[in-house]
Amino acid sequence: MLQYLIILLDDKSVSYCHYELPSDVSREESLMPLDTLRAGIVFAMKENLNIQFVYPEQALSAEYAEVIESIDHTKIKPEAQAKEADVLVLAEWKKQIPDDVEGATCIIRASRKELQENLEQVKDLLGKVMRLNVVLTDIEAFKDEDVAGYQSLLEALSDLLIDQFKIGRMVQLNLLTDRLLLTQMNNCGAGDTTLSLAPNGKFYLCPAFYYDDPEQDVGNLKDGLNIKNRQLMRLDHAPICRHCDAYQCKRCIWMNCRLTLDANTPSHQQCVVAHVGRNASRNLLKKMAEQGIHMSDTHEIKEINYLDPFNNYKKWK
Amino acid sequence: MAKSITFIVTKDCQLACKYCYLVGKNTKERMSWEVAKQAIDYILDREEEFREESVIWDFIGGEPFLEIDLIDKICDYLKTEMYRRNHHWFNSYRFSFSTNGINYHTEKVQRFIEKNRNHLSIGITIDGTERKHDLNRIWKTPEMEQGIMPKAEEERGSYKDVVKNIPLWLEQFPGAGTKVTISSADLPYIKESVLHLYSLGIKEVNINCVFEDVWKEGDDQLFEEQLTELADAIIDGRLYEDHACSFFQEHIGKPMDRERDNQNWCGAGMMLAVDAAGMFYPCTRFAQYSLRSKSAWIIGNIHDGIDKNKLRPFLTLDRCTQSTEECITCEVASGCAWCQGENFDAADTHTVYQRSTAICKMHKARVRANNYYWNKLFRKLELQEYEEQKRKSNCKACEI
Amino acid sequence: MEIRKNVGKVTPEERDEIQALFERKNGLTELAKIISADNTELYEKLVKDMGETGTKFQQWWDMKSKQYGWESHPKGNWEINFQTCEITLIAKEA
Numbered sequence: 038m039l040q041y042l043i044i045l046l047d048d049k050s051v052s053y054c055h056y057e058l059p060s061d062v063s064r065e066e067s068l069m070p071l072d073t074l075r076a077g078i079v080f081a082m083k084e085n086l087n088i089q090f091v092y093p094e095q096a097l098s099a100e101y102a103e104v105i106e107s108i109d110h111t112k113i114k115p116e117a118q119a120k121e122a123d124v125l126v127l128a129e130w131k132k133q134i135p136d137d138v139e140g141a142t143c144i145i146r147a148s149r150k151e152l153q154e155n156l157e158q159v160k161d162l163l164g165k166v167m168r169l170n171v172v173l174t175d176i177e178a179f180k181d182e183d184v185a186g187y188q189s190l191l192e193a194l195s196d197l198l199i200d201q202f203k204i205g206r207m208v209q210l211n212l213l214t215d216r217l218l219l220t221q222m223n224n225c226g227a228g229d230t231t232l233s234l235a236p237n238g239k240f241y242l243c244p245a246f247y248y249d250d251p252e253q254d255v256g257n258l259k260d261g262l263n264i265k266n267r268q269l270m271r272l273d274h275a276p277i278c279r280h281c282d283a284y285q286c287k288r289c290i291w292m293n294c295r296l297t298l299d300a301n302t303p304s305h306q307q308c309v310v311a312h313v314g315r316n317a318s319r320n321l322l323k324k325m326a327e328q329g330i331h332m333s334d335t336h337e338i339k340e341i342n343y344l345d346p347f348n349n350y351k352k353w354k
Numbered sequence: 355m356a357k358s359i360t361f362i363v364t365k366d367c368q369l370a371c372k373y374c375y376l377v378g379k380n381t382k383e384r385m386s387w388e389v390a391k392q393a394i395d396y397i398l399d400r401e402e403e404f405r406e407e408s409v410i411w412d413f414i415g416g417e418p419f420l421e422i423d424l425i426d427k428i429c430d431y432l433k434t435e436m437y438r439r440n441h442h443w444f445n446s447y448r449f450s451f452s453t454n455g456i457n458y459h460t461e462k463v464q465r466f467i468e469k470n471r472n473h474l475s476i477g478i479t480i481d482g483t484e485r486k487h488d489l490n491r492i493w494k495t496p497e498m499e500q501g502i503m504p505k506a507e508e509e510r511g512s513y514k515d516v517v518k519n520i521p522l523w524l525e526q527f528p529g530a531g532t533k534v535t536i537s538s539a540d541l542p543y544i545k546e547s548v549l550h551l552y553s554l555g556i557k558e559v560n561i562n563c564v565f566e567d568v569w570k571e572g573d574d575q576l577f578e579e580q581l582t583e584l585a586d587a588i589i590d591g592r593l594y595e596d597h598a599c600s601f602f603q604e605h606i607g608k609p610m611d612r613e614r615d616n617q618n619w620c621g622a623g624m625m626l627a628v629d630a631a632g633m634f635y636p637c638t639r640f641a642q643y644s645l646r647s648k649s650a651w652i653i654g655n656i657h658d659g660i661d662k663n664k665l666r667p668f669l670t671l672d673r674c675t676q677s678t679e680e681c682i683t684c685e686v687a688s689g690c691a692w693c694q695g696e697n698f699d700a701a702d703t704h705t706v707y708q709r710s711t712a713i714c715k716m717h718k719a720r721v722r723a724n725n726y727y728w729n730k731l732f733r734k735l736e737l738q739e740y741e742e743q744k745r746k747s748n749c750k751a752c753e754i
Numbered sequence: 755m756e757i758r759k760n761v762g763k764v765t766p767e768e769r770d771e772i773q774a775l776f777e778r779k780n781g782l783t784e785l786a787k788i789i790s791a792d793n794t795e796l797y798e799k800l801v802k803d804m805g806e807t808g809t810k811f812q813q814w815w816d817m818k819s820k821q822y823g824w825e826s827h828p829k830g831n832w833e834i835n836f837q838t839c840e841i842t843l844i845a846k847e848a
Binding site: 430433434437438444445446447469470471472473 | 774777778780781782783784785787788789796799800
């Protein structure tokens with residue numbers, strides 16, 4: 038069931054997920070026209086959808102602000118427009134962490150290498166925010182020989198978290214703490230619970246599909262939604278994922294479409310990255326127990342002997 | 355289990371069958387020896403990845419025997435390489451062909467058959483009576499390549515060119531079966547065609563309706579009538595004793611369990627196909643020349659190898675995930691087939707998880723005729739057995 | 755006139771043994787048609803292999819016929835049905 042509508046206010050709205058903005062985003066009318074914005078809000082109201090506005094770097098006029106404020110919503114903003122952000126996307130790694138990030142969920146888009154090289158900044162950030170989402174930008178390039186390196190990276194991040202926990206700050210880091218709190222899949226939900234509205238007035242499964250090819254729309258404000266094979270976005274129609282317990286995995290259907298060519302089938306890379314994360318969460322939980330750190334609503338995570346559930350598929354079948 | 359590896363040696367054919375799903379046939383895409391060799395080396399180099407006990411090296415076209423020189427070279431190389439490498443497939447391999455039969459008698463093809471006699475499986479497609487066969491299986495004309503179709507009266511059927519080779523084929527492969535395809539226009543000729551094939555000495559007729567969305571109003575009734583008449587002819591003529599027709603199968607037309615009967619129908623993804631450009635596909639039906647409305651589903655190529663991610667959707671396919679609730683709960687579900695390639699081609703999105711249901715009413719008609727067949731046959735056998743018992747007990751009474 | 759008589763049955767495991775030898779023997783025979791003596795390495799391997807496989811093949815029939823006591827005929831030979839594992843004696847009557 039649809040619950041969320043992501044509205045890209047501009048073609049240059051900040052990326053808060055795996056996709057990159059195309060380098061040639063130079064569409065003349067890149068801002069969503071006001072009429073479209075109003076119609077998008079009305080659509081969301083009629084469908085009972087929570088709106089998440091995604092902002093561009095440049096400031097919006099008062100007229101836009103007024104329309105936006107006509108409805109309850111969440112603001113996903115780039116660092117340059119940090120004021121009143123609910124979700125703040127940090128632009129780049131800096132020595133100086135901005136002070137106004139407190140209260141917001143912060144998002145950092147980074148490769149594993151960048152993350153490794155900026156552990157000090159991650160440490161600073163963990164000391165300031167209550168939730169940090171790290172979006173890995175290089176999952177597609179993940180190779181089996183990268184497993185050990187990624188395990189060590191997550192180990193190092195676990196230690197940073199433990200340091201925070203010890204001083205009573207129960208900060209969340211999506212890569213490690215999400216799995217501790219989940220008892221069922223908590224995926225991105227693109228096409229199932231979440232849809233996106235682009236500045237052209239068309240709907241997309243998620244912003245990534247829009248940036249890949251604006252022709253991949255699933256309806257528009259004028260004619261309504263037209264999502265074909267919508268059942269394939271749901272967990273029960275994903276043969277690998279429905280058996281999986283890497284509950285924190287985003288199950289990115291955009292990456293599925295790119296790598297396996299089918300929306301309901303995750304790639305080997307996505308599965309392995311999610312499972313290395315899942316196992317790191319398990320280790321974190323063990324460490325917390327050893328050190329007498331208690332976090333409410335955590336759940337035991339079983340030991341497993343695989344990193345790609347595809348390899349177990351025959352057993353499940 | 356056997357791995358099926360298909361070489362699409364050519365996309366050319368002498369015929370232009372009207373129901374052929376190969377929409378992109380052409381004379382240009384012929385496999386070169388270099389591509390074939392590289393494909394073979396790629397596969398044989400990876401014995402650990404291809405663990406199936408046996409292999410079927412399958413040759414398809416267009417018409418594969420148009421490339422008999424290449425095929426001969428490929429098969430010689432395969433035999434030599436499998437042996438030289440001590441590959442486990444040397445102990446269990448077949449060369450398989452689906453041919454239109456036109457070149458079957460030629461010296462080159464016959465020499466090839468003689469050379470590989472013990473490892474061959476060759477199916478010649480003959481569709482039935484002359485009028486049924488010639489309705490669809492017509493010769494290609496040079497104009498067709500320019501998109502100009504001949505008038506009905508100018509069409510030239512291929513029946514006579516094929517039927518002349520049937521005795522030789524059956525002499526060489528006595529148990530061979532033929533594959534018959536039924537499209538809407540063929541429906542009135544099903545009974546006569548199957549019986550005609552039996553009369554030619556073909557004991558096994560594998561026959562199916564096309565999976566494409568071509569069925570018209572009333573086709574299912576006509577189909578059912580034909581199959582019922584065929585059932586009568588087979589049973590009354592006692593043909594069931596040593597002939598088979600795949601339309602009649604004892605265990606079709608029953609409900610299927612969501613859990614127990616959840617396997618996929620076809621082997622797409624377990625198979626491997628390679629074309630003239632050296633591209634790999636999960637089955638030939640995913641190559642561009644087989645697809646009307648989608649781009650080819652390429653899983654790799656002979657240079658870069660197979661991208662296993664692109665095979666994952668196929669290897670995790672099951673019946674229920676790709677079916678509608680109506681199909682899952684259908685009371686006559688068993689035996690209702692699908693072609694993964696056609697599903698993909700007809701799907702609303704880029705997926706192999708949307709089952710095409712174009713064949714639904716034809717399957718239901720088949721089930722009704724099939725039920726009739728088995729009820730009639732069982733009753734006949736039951737009565738025969740009763741008569742036999744009666745005869746025996748009468749004899750015993752005589753002895754007393 | 756040809757006589758065909760069912761004379762016994764082997765286990766599926768025994769069937770697999772002879773089927774593998776049968777397949778290999780056929781493979782070697784057909785390979786022999788295309789490997790010339792110039793290809794020294796393969797030719798020698800093939801000749802040796804044909805000898806060994808032929809011997810194993812014969813040994814299997816000798817051993818099993820003895821073990822099961824299959825009926826024989828001076829002008830006959832046995833055949834196995836790989837589907838049913840049944841052994842048939844085929845002989846020409848004078």
